[in-house]
Amino acid sequence: MVGDPESGTESYSLVRRQRELASLYATAKSLTALRELDEVLQSIVHHAHDLISTDFTYLSLVGADGRLSAKASEGTISASFLAACIPVGVGLGGKVLASRSPHWVRNYAATTHIDHDPNFDRLVDTEKLVALLGVPLVIRGEAVGALFAGDRSERSFQADEIALLSAFADHAAVALDNARLYEASRTALHELQGAYRKIEEHMAVVQRAQAIHESLTGVVLAGGTPDDVAQLLADQLGGSVTLLDRTGAPLVVRRDMTARQCRTPSENDLADAVKDARRSGRCTTLVDAAGTALSVASVQAGDNYLGALAWSRDDVADRGAPDDTDLRTLERATHILGLLILKERAVAEASERLSGELLTELMVGSPGISPAQQARTRARNIDADRLDLVLVADSPTSSSTDLARHLHDIARECSGLAGEHLGRATMLLHSDDDDRTVEKAHHRLRRTLGDPVVVVGERVVNHDWSRAFCLASRCGTVMRAIGHTDLGAMTGRYALYAMVFDTERVRELDRFITDSIGPLLAYDRRRGTDLVGTLSAYYAHHSNVAATARALYVHVNTLLKRLDRASTVLGLNWRHEHDLELQLGLRLHQLRAVATTPS
DSSP states (O other), rough: OOOOHHHHHHHHHHHHHHHHHHHHHHHHHTTOOOHHHHHHHHHHHHHHHHHOOSSSSEEEOTTTEEEEEHHHHEEEOGGGGGOOOEESSHHHHHHHHHHHSOOEEEOOOTSSSSSOOEEEEEHHHHHHOOEEEEEEEETTTTTEEEEEEEEEEEOOOOHHHHHHHHHHHHOOOOOOHHHHHHHHHHHHHHOOOGHHHHHHHHHHHHHHHHHHHHHHHHHHHTOHHHHHHHHOOOOOOOOOOEEEETTTTTEEEEOOOOOOTTOOOOHHHHHHHHHHHHHSSEEEEEOTTTSSEEEEEEETTTTTTEEEEEEEEEEEEHSSOOOHHHHHHHHHHHHHHHHHHHHHHHHHHHHOOOOOOOHHHHHHHHHHHHHHHHHHHHHHTTOGGGGOEEEEOOSSOOOOOHHHHHHHHHHHHHOOEEEEEEEEEEEEEOOHHEEEEEHHHHHHHHHSSSSSEEEEEOOOOOTHHHHHHHHHHHHHHHHHHOOOOOEEHHHHHHGGGHHOGGGGGGHHHHHHHHHHHHHHHHHHHHOOOHHHHHHHHHHHHTTTTTHHHHTTTOOHHHHHHHHHHHHHTSSSSTTSSOOHHHHHHHHHHHHHHHHHHHO
16 A cells, blocks of 8 residues: 655654654763763764764864864764864864854865865865865853864755754763863862862762763653753752743743742843843853842753743752852753754644645645545544634734744644645634634734734635635735724624625625726726725715815815716715715725735
C-alpha cells in the first residue's frame, strides 16, 4: 500500500529533530564529566560534523598571543590544518569575533567582504574549502573563539543550520569555561597547600553544581518540560524559580518546600533585572531593602531571545548573597531551557502547519468530505462531521499569521482546526451555542492581543465550510466598514446587510440598487461624473451643504448645481421628499464595493 507522502515528510522531520536533540543532549551530558579540554572540544566537533552534515567542521580559540588557532577538527584532509594560526582581525573568524554573531560565505576564496590571510588561503586551497559558516564562542560576554562548518562546494546556510551550530557553540563555551575552572581549582590545590580545607569546600560546591547539571540533563533526556527544570532548580537552589516568556509574563512559577511564603520581587525590580541580564548576557542579581535576592538570566538561542529565568530568595541574611557557582548553574539552566523551548516550539509549529493544511483541504474540497480527509482529521482526534462553525478573525494591529497562531491555542482545546485561509485567520470547531462560542473566542483574543479584534462566526451546513467562510469574511468586512472594530458576533446579527455579504443574494442587491440609484449610476458611467459620490457625501454630512462642499473641495454653488442635476436624473425632488430608499441604496452600493474588494 502506498503511504501518505506528507506523513512521510512529517515523520522524517520528526526523526531529524529527535536526532538533532539527542546529539545536543549527548554533548550537554559530556560537559558534566569535567574532562580535559581537548577531549571535550573534539567531541563537540565530532557531534557537530555528524549532525550538520557538512564536509568538515573545526573549532578555533583565541590564544594569549591574540591569534585565532584551530584546536579540533573533523573531516579535514591536511594534517597541517590544526596548525593554522591567523590574526583575530582577518578572515571569516575575524568578522564572527568582532560582531559576536554568525557569518557565512558561499565561496570563501572569491568573497571580497573579508580580509584574507595568505597563509590561511593556502590551507583553503589545500582543503578545497568553498562555503564556510562560523558562529562565536562567547563566555561571560567575551568572544573567545569560533565554531566553523564548511563544504567543498558553493552553498547557502539555512537558518536552522545556523541555529543548530550556535547551540553547539554554546555548549563548547560552557565546556571551555568548565575546563578552565577545573584547571584553576586543580592548580590552586597544588599551590596552596595551606588552604586545603577552603579548596575542598570549593570542590564540593563545584560537585554540587555538577550534580545539578547532571540532574538537569537527566530531566531533558527523560523527556522533561521547562516546568520540570524550574522545579528541579527550586528544589536544589531553594527559594522560588520563575520562567518568563519574551514579553516578561510568567509561564512557570515553582518553589521549594521551604519557600511557600517567599516574598515576590516587585514588577519594576524584575523588569530591570531582565533588561540588565538581556543586555549583558550574564546573570544579574539585585537585593532589595527587605533582603530578597533576585537573580535573572536570559534564555537565548543564538540571537533569538526566548525569555528569562528568575530565581528569588528571601533568606539572604542567613545564607548570604548567591555565590558565583549558583549563578553559573542558573546560566547553564538557561541553555537547557532554550533547547526545550525550541523543541516545544518546533512541535507546536508542526502541529499548527498540519492543522492549517487540513483546514485548507476541507475548505477547498467543500461542500462534502472525502474518506481520506475523514481519516486525516480522525488521526488528530478530530471529528470532521462535528466541525459545524467557522470563525474568521481580523485585527488592525496583528497579522493574520499571528491571529491564526492564537486561534491554534483555542482549536487544540476544543478539537478544532485553525490556520490561514485566503489571507484570513480562520478556525473550524464544534459549537452547541454559537453566540456564546464566538463571544468567548473574541474575549480570549482581545485579552491576549490587548488590541481590538473582530471575530465573525457562521454556521456550517452540509459540510460547506467554504460558503460559511465566505459569508463570515465578507460580513467582517461590512462590520468594519460600518464602524464595528472590536466585537464577536454571528453573521445573523447583521442580517440587515446580508444582501451585501451573501453572494447568493447578489441578484436581490442588484435589483434594489438599480431601483434606488440606477439612474445615477448610469448617468455617471455615460458622463464620467460622480453624482453617486456627491449624494453619499451629502448624506454623510447630515445634509449640510457647506460641510459637504468643504469635504468635496468644491464651491457651494457648484455643489448646488450637482444636487439639482441629481434631481433631474432621478426625476423627483429627493431633497424634500421621502429619501430613505435613496440613502439605503447609496449605503449598500458603498458597502458592496468594500465587501468585494480583495483584502
